Amino acid sequence: MTENASIVTGVNAPDKVSLDGLETKWGTTWEENGTYSYELTDRENTYSIDTPPPTVSGSLHVGHVFSYTHTDVIARYKRMTGKHVFYPMGWDDNGLPTERRVQNYYGVRCDPSLPYEENFVPPHDGGDGKSIKYADQKPISRRNFIELCWKLTAEDEAQFEHLWRALGLSIDWKQNYQTIGAKAQKVAQAAFLRNLERGEAYQAQAPGLWDVTFQTAVAQAELEAREYPGAYHKIAFHGADEDVVIETTRPELLPACVALIAHPDDERYQHLFGTTVTSPVFGVELPVLAHPAAEKDKGAGIAMCCTFGDLTDVQWWRELSLPMRSILNRDGRIVAETPEWITSASGIALYGEMAGKTIFSARKAVVEKLAETGEMIGEPVNTQRMTNFFEKGDKPLEIVTSRQWYIRNGGRPYTESNGKDLQENLLAAGQELNFVPDFMRVRYDNWTKGLNTDWLVSRQRFFGVPIPVWYRVDEAGEPDYSSVIAPREDQLPIDPSSDVPDGFTEDQRGTPGGFVGEVDIMDTWATSSMSPQIATGWLTDEKLFEATYPMDLRPQGQDIIRTWLFSSMVRAHLEFGGLPWKNAAISGWILDPDRKKMSKSKGNVVTPMGLLEKHSSDGVRYWAASARLGTDAAFEENQMKIGRRLAIKLLNASKFALTMGGDEVEFNPAKIVLDVDRAMIAKIARVVADATEALEAYDHTKALEVTESAFWSFCDDYLELVKDRAYNRDNQFALAQTESARAALALSVDAFVRLLAPFIPFAAEEVWSWYAEGSVHRASWPEAAPLLAAAADADEQLLTIAGEALAVLRRVKSENKVSQRTTYASVAMMVPDTHHEQINAVLPDLRHAAHVRGPLDIVTGDAIAVDRYELDPAPAKN
Numbered sequence: 001m002t003e004n005a006s007i008v009t010g011v012n013a014p015d016k017v018s019l020d021g022l023e024t025k026w027g028t029t030w031e032e033n034g035t036y037s038y039e040l041t042d043r044e045n046t047y048s049i050d051t052p053p054p055t056v057s058g059s060l061h062v063g064h065v066f067s068y069t070h071t072d073v074i075a076r077y078k079r080m081t082g083k084h085v086f087y088p089m090g091w092d093d094n095g096l097p098t099e100r101r102v103q104n105y106y107g108v109r110c111d112p113s114l115p116y117e118e119n120f121v122p123p124h125d126g127g128d129g130k131s132i133k134y135a136d137q138k139p140i141s142r143r144n145f146i147e148l149c150w151k152l153t154a155e156d157e158a159q160f161e162h163l164w165r166a167l168g169l170s171i172d173w174k175q176n177y178q179t180i181g182a183k184a185q186k187v188a189q190a191a192f193l194r195n196l197e198r199g200e201a202y203q204a205q206a207p208g209l210w211d212v213t214f215q216t217a218v219a220q221a222e223l224e225a226r227e228y229p230g231a232y233h234k235i236a237f238h239g240a241d242e243d244v245v246i247e248t249t250r251p252e253l254l255p256a257c258v259a260l261i262a263h264p265d266d267e268r269y270q271h272l273f274g275t276t277v278t279s280p281v282f283g284v285e286l287p288v289l290a291h292p293a294a295e296k297d298k299g300a301g302i303a304m305c306c307t308f309g310d311l312t313d314v315q316w317w318r319e320l321s322l323p324m325r326s327i328l329n330r331d332g333r334i335v336a337e338t339p340e341w342i343t344s345a346s347g348i349a350l351y352g353e354m355a356g357k358t359i360f361s362a363r364k365a366v367v368e369k370l371a372e373t374g375e376m377i378g379e380p381v382n383t384q385r386m387t388n389f390f391e392k393g394d395k396p397l398e399i400v401t402s403r404q405w406y407i408r409n410g411g412r413p414y415t416e417s418n419g420k421d422l423q424e425n426l427l428a429a430g431q432e433l434n435f436v437p438d439f440m441r442v443r444y445d446n447w448t449k450g451l452n453t454d455w456l457v458s459r460q461r462f463f464g465v466p467i468p469v470w471y472r473v474d475e476a477g478e479p480d481y482s483s484v485i486a487p488r489e490d491q492l493p494i495d496p497s498s499d500v501p502d503g504f505t506e507d508q509r510g511t512p513g514g515f516v517g518e519v520d521i522m523d524t525w526a527t528s529s530m531s532p533q534i535a536t537g538w539l540t541d542e543k544l545f546e547a548t549y550p551m552d553l554r555p556q557g558q559d560i561i562r563t564w565l566f567s568s569m570v571r572a573h574l575e576f577g578g579l580p581w582k583n584a585a586i587s588g589w590i591l592d593p594d595r596k597k598m599s600k601s602k603g604n605v606v607t608p609m610g611l612l613e614k615h616s617s618d619g620v621r622y623w624a625a626s627a628r629l630g631t632d633a634a635f636e637e638n639q640m641k642i643g644r645r646l647a648i649k650l651l652n653a654s655k656f657a658l659t660m661g662g663d664e665v666e667f668n669p670a671k672i673v674l675d676v677d678r679a680m681i682a683k684i685a686r687v688v689a690d691a692t693e694a695l696e697a698y699d700h701t702k703a704l705e706v707t708e709s710a711f712w713s714f715c716d717d718y719l720e721l722v723k724d725r726a727y728n729r730d731n732q733f734a735l736a737q738t739e740s741a742r743a744a745l746a747l748s749v750d751a752f753v754r755l756l757a758p759f760i761p762f763a764a765e766e767v768w769s770w771y772a773e774g775s776v777h778r779a780s781w782p783e784a785a786p787l788l789a790a791a792a793d794a795d796e797q798l799l800t801i802a803g804e805a806l807a808v809l810r811r812v813k814s815e816n817k818v819s820q821r822t823t824y825a826s827v828a829m830m831v832p833d834t835h836h837e838q839i840n841a842v843l844p845d846l847r848h849a850a851h852v853r854g855p856l857d858i859v860t861g862d863a864i865a866v867d868r869y870e871l872d873p874a875p876a877k878n
Contacts, residue, residue, distance in 0.1 A: 011771050019762070022762040022766055023616075025766075026766070031165075031173075040544065046085075048551040049085070049551065050531055050568075051089055051171070052555065053089070053092040053177075053179060056093040060608060062608045063590040066624045067624075069169075071553070072168070072621075079170070079777060080778075086172070088535045090531055091157050093178050094464040094521075094527060096461060103137055107137055108123070108140045114141040116143045117144055142462050166609070167608070180527075185492070186492045189492045193487075203404065203406070208402060208456060209388065212331060212395060217402065217404050217456055218397060222563070228384070228387040230384070232299065234376065235376055235377070236377060239288075245300055245377060249383070250363075251363055254281070254282060254306075255284075257304045257306050258305055260286060260287075260289070262301060263291070280375035281369055282346070284347070307325050308400075310388075311452075325339060333356055333359075338355065354366065404456050410422040410423030427448055429573055430444045430445060436584065436585045437586065440558060440561065443558065458523070464523075465527050466496055466520075466522075468486070468494050469485060469518050470484075470501045472485065472514075475512045477510075477511070485515060487501065496518050501515055525563050550581055552581060553583050555587065556585075585698050588628075588633060590632075591635065616762070618763050623642075625700055625701065626639055627701060628700075643760070650711070655767075657746070658745070658771060665746050666746055669787075671736075677743070679791070683796050685785075687707055688784045713799075714752065717806060718748070718802075720806065721803070721845045725738055747790075750782075798838045802845070802846065805839060806850060808866055809846070812871075820851070823875075827857070828858075829857070832860070832861065832863065835864070843856065
């Protein structure tokens with residue numbers, strides 16, 4: 001919006017300009033004046049941004065500054081074009097990252113079996129930031145643990161907000177939410193219940209990826225493949241006529257083996273298909289089967305299928321209808337009870353050695369026994385294998401069978417009301433969304449096509465949005481998970497562990513004929529995927545929702561297209577049948593000096609506050625804005641130095657240009673009468689057009705490039721060329737000529753201040769305050785048409801030629817190592833015939849700018865160059 005900014009005629013610049021203190025000065029002013037407050041209007045006049053809610057589980061790093069600056073540039077630009085910009089801030093404070101931080105920060109861990117302790121004081125309060133071992137963490141009740149989560153996230157959010165304000169993000173701080181807050185809980189729970197009612201959410205007892213450290217299920221989108229040391233073991237299974245040797249890195253899963261599987265085209269094993277073998281030591285009879293997912297060129301080409309060693313095992317188990325023989329508990333230890341399918345004396349004895357042990361101890365026991373019986377061929381061969389990890393975990397994931405909640409996401413066939421498969425509809429939605437840059441669309445498509453399971457949304461954690469259901473308890477006192485009790489939407493948010501469903505009382509909890517509450521929470525993406533609806537007030541503020549949804553922009557990193565962007569598309573499609581936003585702006589990564597991605601896990605991140613203090617916020621923003629969307633950028637402090645220099649130059653050059661005529665400044669384009677002044681305005685008009693076109697296409701980098709290039713040309717060429725005419729101290733120029741220069745300078749400065757305001761907002765606001773009221777960030781974006789009208793038929797090339805001529809005259813003095821104030825006694829300059837008229841048009845300005853005391857002759861030449869010259873003695877130093 002632009003109604004509270006206007007130009008005045010006086011100039012009130014300080015005696016000395018500086019960037020120091022501008023962040024505090026203008027940050028305070030913007031907050032007091034509500035400069036960035038969103039004023040409710042209709043959808044057409046609103047521009048709404050689905051700001052990424054940063055994870056509040058530690059410190060922000062320079063990568064955040066990088067991507068959030070890109071968004072802020074667009075927000076500031078749209079505001080200056082007259083849009084009411086809805087620019088909220090969310091905090092992603094639920095789930096595992098917060099829990100881990102609380103555990104290490106306070107030295108505690110959650111034990112839901114413990115009672116609540118009033119006025120609990122944790123054993124640590126921050127410490128030195130090092131991880132506290134699990135064994136040294138004090139067990140506390142779930143309620144005490146959640147209270148500490150709330151306390152720490154509140155402290156972290158305050159620090160994050162301080163940094164964002166220092167960076168100059170034009171966020172409306174009255175519009176904010178927490179992904180664990182009441183508003184977010186209501187939206188996430190209501191959406192889940194609607195998914196449940198329509199059959200899009202369901203629960204299933206199924207094998208799934210499990211992190212034994214954090215004791216929680218993990219979704220496909222949270223996987224991270226890493227190399228992990230292992231060893232291949234050659235193990236002999238016994239057939240009727242021959243042994244079959246397989247190679248495995250998981251010998252400890254031998255008791256869970258349900259089949260041997262080879263590729264149907266593998267001639268080595270075709271004669272075995274349909275026969276059986278017995279497992280070594282355990283003596284369990286197993287079928288030999290064919291499946292196309294078996295890899296002929298991997299290991300022996302035949303593999304044991306165990307329930308479960310990896311995701312391929314799950315595929316074989318499902319598609320070949322194999323039995324379930326799970327031996328692994330959720331804690332990563334071998335089940336204590338000997339399974340019923342192990343009946344041989346040797347198998348029972350070996351299992352007894354494994355029972356209750358960790359995977360590694362169990363593996364050692366199995367390998368030693370196989371070596372003893374001779375059923376292991378040779379020694380284990382060390383290898384590095386790619387293994388699935390939880391992206392925040394330290395140990396390989398296991399696959400365990402458990403009851404979990406899922407939301408349909410196209411990973412499994414599901415026909416929607418339009419007769420098309422859900423995956424097909426989601427791919428079509430991806431084609432409607434404007435990806436910036438467009439090549440990022442393929443990541444969405446590939447992820448959508450590559451899904452092989454629905455979205456697992458339940459987590460066995462504590463700090464998060466509760467799954468809002470209860471279950472009836474049968475007469476035997478067992479929960480009947482098929483009998484789900486759901487709350488009404490007007491009751492939300494609820495916590496089934498403490499709230500009671502309609503028709504029951506608290507004393508019926510866990511009793512026969514009573515109820516139990518769901519203890520699982522939703523994964524963080526199940527809430528964050530609703531950020532467009534949470535921020536815009538769905539179910540909480542109808543008018544705001546109508547004015548802001550669907551949103552205009554989703555800015556985010558490329559690495560979470562598969563998680564945040566995709567899951568948001570799923571939820572919006574299922575609930576509203578449309579896109580949650582029109583545009584998705586995808587940032588690249590920040591690379592360290594070794595060209596490696598910066599990440600906390602690698603320990604190569606840089607925290608930003610020191611950079612803001614050292615290079616100024618404008619300088620750091622300049623570095624960030626110099627990188628295009630979708631493009632990785634190196635961490636470059638030199639770029640920040642260039643940005644700081646640009647901000648300082650804007651202050652100095654603007655003060656110089658605006659005070660040529662004293663305290664009065666003229667912004668009247670009708671005063672511009674000289675060709676070179678009109679050429680400057682024509683150049684500004686072109687820059688405005690180019691920058692506007694670039695910003696409309698979300699190419700903030702091009703907008704900055706064309707603006708910055710023109711600004712330095714203005715400072716180095718035009719300003720130097722016309723400054724004597726603008727000063728006119730000895731009345732060497734006619735009044736109209738002086739007024740022409742002053743008006744062109746003023747209009748140029750005003751245009752550059754507006755053009756640079758989205759990029760270096762503090763310096764731009766400072767300059768604006770010298771000659772205008774209100775804020776430049778609520779002023780109108782410059783338009784090319786009025787400038788072109790003032791420079792009709794102007795020859796922009798005139799400015800280029802004049803700048804080149806001034807440069808060659810200066811170069812002579814530089815080469816002679818004399819001051820630029822040294823005068824020419826005479827000089828002859830070669831100029832191509834085609835440029836004579838243009839040089840003559842600027843000759844008076846050129847003489848004064850180059851300090852030509854005597855004749856300045858123009859002769860014909862192939863290029864602009866000094867032909868001959870005579871310099872006066874250098875002026876005496878003051």
